[in-house]
Amino acid sequence: MTAAAGLSRARHLSRDQWWMTALAVLLVAELAYFSVGVQGFWGGGTGMLDQSEYFLDIGVMALGVGFVIFAGDIDLSCGAMASFVGIVMAELWKHGIEIWIAALIAVAIAALIGLIQGLIVTVFRLESLLVTLASQFILGSLATAIGGGYPPYGFPHSFTSIAGTGGIGPVPIQIVSFAVLGWISFLLVHRTAFGRSLVLLGHNRDAARYAGVNVPWTRVRAFILSALFAGLAGVLIAGTYNSVRDDLGDALLLPAITIVVLGGVDIFGGRGHVAGVVFATFVLGFLYQGLLIANVSQLTANMVGGIVLVIALTLKISIEQRQGGAAFAERLRLRFARSGPS
Amino acid sequence: MATAPSDMHLARSPSPPVDAKAVARLVRQSLARREVQLVVVTLLVFAITTAHDSGFATTGNISFLIADTMAVAIVAIGETIVVLTRGIDLSVAPILGTAALATGFLAQNHGLTPLELLPLALVIGAVMGAGNGVLVAFAGIPPIIATLGTLAVYSGVQGIIANGQEVVTLPPSYFNLGNDDWFSAIPYVGVIGLAVALGFALILWRTRFGRNVYAVGNNAEAARRAGIDVKRVLVIAYVLSGTLAGLGGLVFLAHVGSADSTTGTDSNIQLTAIAATLIGGSTLTGGKGGTIGSYLAAIFLSVALAALVDFRINPIWEPAGVGVLILVAMLADTTTGRPTLRSILTALLERPGGRP
Numbered sequence: 001m002t003a004a005a006g007l008s009r010a011r012h013l014s015r016d017q018w019w020m021t022a023l024a025v026l027l028v029a030e031l032a033y034f035s036v037g038v039q040g041f042w043g044g045g046t047g048m049l050d051q052s053e054y055f056l057d058i059g060v061m062a063l064g065v066g067f068v069i070f071a072g073d074i075d076l077s078c079g080a081m082a083s084f085v086g087i088v089m090a091e092l093w094k095h096g097i098e099i100w101i102a103a104l105i106a107v108a109i110a111a112l113i114g115l116i117q118g119l120i121v122t123v124f125r126l127e128s129l130l131v132t133l134a135s136q137f138i139l140g141s142l143a144t145a146i147g148g149g150y151p152p153y154g155f156p157h158s159f160t161s162i163a164g165t166g167g168i169g170p171v172p173i174q175i176v177s178f179a180v181l182g183w184i185s186f187l188l189v190h191r192t193a194f195g196r197s198l199v200l201l202g203h204n205r206d207a208a209r210y211a212g213v214n215v216p217w218t219r220v221r222a223f224i225l226s227a228l229f230a231g232l233a234g235v236l237i238a239g240t241y242n243s244v245r246d247d248l249g250d251a252l253l254l255p256a257i258t259i260v261v262l263g264g265v266d267i268f269g270g271r272g273h274v275a276g277v278v279f280a281t282f283v284l285g286f287l288y289q290g291l292l293i294a295n296v297s298q299l300t301a302n303m304v305g306g307i308v309l310v311i312a313l314t315l316k317i318s319i320e321q322r323q324g325g326a327a328f329a330e331r332l333r334l335r336f337a338r339s340g341p342s
Numbered sequence: 343m344a345t346a347p348s349d350m351h352l353a354r355s356p357s358p359p360v361d362a363k364a365v366a367r368l369v370r371q372s373l374a375r376r377e378v379q380l381v382v383v384t385l386l387v388f389a390i391t392t393a394h395d396s397g398f399a400t401t402g403n404i405s406f407l408i409a410d411t412m413a414v415a416i417v418a419i420g421e422t423i424v425v426l427t428r429g430i431d432l433s434v435a436p437i438l439g440t441a442a443l444a445t446g447f448l449a450q451n452h453g454l455t456p457l458e459l460l461p462l463a464l465v466i467g468a469v470m471g472a473g474n475g476v477l478v479a480f481a482g483i484p485p486i487i488a489t490l491g492t493l494a495v496y497s498g499v500q501g502i503i504a505n506g507q508e509v510v511t512l513p514p515s516y517f518n519l520g521n522d523d524w525f526s527a528i529p530y531v532g533v534i535g536l537a538v539a540l541g542f543a544l545i546l547w548r549t550r551f552g553r554n555v556y557a558v559g560n561n562a563e564a565a566r567r568a569g570i571d572v573k574r575v576l577v578i579a580y581v582l583s584g585t586l587a588g589l590g591g592l593v594f595l596a597h598v599g600s601a602d603s604t605t606g607t608d609s610n611i612q613l614t615a616i617a618a619t620l621i622g623g624s625t626l627t628g629g630k631g632g633t634i635g636s637y638l639a640a641i642f643l644s645v646a647l648a649a650l651v652d653f654r655i656n657p658i659w660e661p662a663g664v665g666v667l668i669l670v671a672m673l674a675d676t677t678t679g680r681p682t683l684r685s686i687l688t689a690l691l692e693r694p695g696g697r698p
Contacts (some may be wrong), residue, residue, distance in 0.1 A: 042425040074486070120669070123686060124673060124680065124686070125680040126680070127625075127626045129430075129486075130620060130668060130672060131669070133613065133616065133617070133668065134666075134668040136613075136665070137613075137617075137662060137665030137668070138661070138662045138665035138666065140659045140662075141659050141660070141662030141663075141665075142662065144658040145530075145656070145658050145659065151368075198373075254490055254493065254657060258491075261490075267484045267487050268484065297501060299500070299501030299502075299603065300498050300502070302494040302497060302498060303498020303499070303501070304498075306490075306492065306493065306494025306495040306497075306498070307491070307494075308490040309487070309494070310477060310483070310492070310495070311487065313481070316482065317482045317483060318481070318482075331608050
């Protein structure tokens with residue numbers, strides 16, 4: 001019994017591990033290529049570290065959406081949420097509230113909105129895609145309405161010196177905060193009862209319910225975490241660029257979801273590893289940065305990202321089908337079985 | 343069509359009280375149909391706004407509101423077919439943009455007419471849609487991820503085709519097509535959109551392919567076991583979605599008169615199209631909905647958002663309006679068996695503190 005359990009655990013691990021190994025190899029190859037082939041990428045190593053400032057905000061957002069995707073839901077509102085939090089923070093600060101307190105209040109409001117989203121999804125049994133699509137529209141309007149055409153900028157040194165240019169030694173604050181939040185995500189998903197419930201209900205919602213998991217509340221908590229992380233990403237963006245804009249976060253939504261999926265988290269939920277999301281953040285982030293430094297346009301860089309996503313998933317799915325037989329078909333069946341009135 | 347059985351019942355009813363009941367039921371049944379709800383609500387919004395400002399009801403304004411939303415409506419019709427298969431297509435924005443841009447360049451530089459460029463727009467859409475279909479049906483990538491990837495890829499293609507140039511001057515035939523009306527009341531593009539909506543409604547209701555679309559959306563595994571070639575149905579659905587996005591591109595070009603490297607994606611037209619699809623009564627769980635609902639929903643959105651502006655509400659609230667309407671449309675759907683606001687309130691009132 002224990003041997004069998006151990007075996008299945010080992011197989012489960014090895015399943016995630018080969019994907020992470022592949023990501024690591026891809027990352028090393030990519031870094032080597034850009035360091036040698038693109039002038040100004042390597043920068044003595046620290047230059048490379050500094051570049052991560054420009055994509056780790058997406059990584060933070062990806063960690064947040066990860067919670068929701070583990071549960072088999074999705075959050076399309078996190079990009080707008082990041083813009084919204086940045087704007088709220090800036091406006092509170094302009095109205096005389098200490099900047100860090102303003103940031104705290106703004107992130108708390110984000111968590112509250114996450115709670116409301118989660119409640120709407122679970123109480124009315126609406127698809128999360130639809131509810132978060134709606135709240136993306138609503139948050140976008142709110143951000144524009146609150147911020148106006150010229151939202152406040154030029155935050156005090158006490159804020160930008162930490163949330164923007166701060167850090168520990170040569171390690172920028174973006175990496176520090178991403179590492180801390182990544183570690184917290186890892187612990188939450190893989191080391192707590194909440195995380196086990198989250199992944200189980202993503203895998204099979206009925207099984208989770210029969211196993212005594214409070215399915216609605218667990219899903220709601222995932223939405224709160226997603227909103228919270230999106231809010232933190234918004235604060236980081238405000239610090240990095242020393243300004244906020246009502247549409248700053250919108251462009252980050254799709255890359256964030258791309259990172260989660262490239263990281264090996266199943267879009268139907270129930271499978272994946274936070275470490276994969278962390279790896280994928282660097283794979284995709286350095287890919288974008290390397291291409292941009294090589295004077296490739298933003299559109300083309302995104303296009304390469306899209307191609308990587310499609311090829312990676314095609315390979316992953318075909319290899320898994322060969323390994324696990326009808327694994328994907330089985331998951332599809334579970335997915336469709338869930339659709340009936342419950 | 344759907345009311346025919348009730349009419350017969352009405353005719354056969356022996357006594358007046360039953361008649362009243364039957365009429366009430368007929369009204370109730372009709373009002374449960376999303377298409378009827380949309381027409382009623384659109385007329386209501388229209389009446390209220392006109393009462394507030396008589397300038398709202400001019401034929402010029404009506405035809406503008408319809409023409410202005412037709413690109414979205416046509417894209418939404420294609421999106422509906424994909425949503426019916428329990429899929430989603432996020433890549434329609436760059437497909438629309440690429441079609442608008444490619445045809446726009448040829449029109450601008452070589453003076454080709456819309457009719458001459460129609461095949462090109464359709465082919466661009468079909469090819470890009472086929473890419474989505476292959477990824478979803480044969481590579482087995484979940485639709486939202488596959489089309490998320492191609493959204494980035496096709497946007498890049500659009501950027502490459504643009505090559506830093508943009509379409510700014512078109513032959514007058516484009517402006518006429520995109521903005522002129524029959525009898526100075528019925529916009530050309532509105533008729534094109536209506537024809538597309540009705541045509542695909544017929545295809546979905548009356549052909550084997552259409553029934554297969556609903557079957558796949560209801561239960562792909564059951565459809566497969568019933569002998570339906572699920573992969574083929576999926577590929578065709580995405581090809582149709584792409585083709586209609588291509589047509590939407592040409593309509594967009596004719597109406598707006600310009601196109602550049604970010605046309606379509608800059609206004610997140612895929613999200614508006616999905617919103618119209620959902621408000622039109624289709625559900626993301628597949629197998630339920632139709633193209634006429636999406637067409638009407640696009641017009642409804644256009645009218646409702648214009649009404650907001652007419653009531654001096656800042657246009658920055660338009661996206662919020664769309665968001666609220668999505669939620670309201672879903673909560674107003676009483677045919678899915680999911681809890682409604684009313685049922686939850688009732689449950690809460692009956693059992694205070696109890697879980698509904």
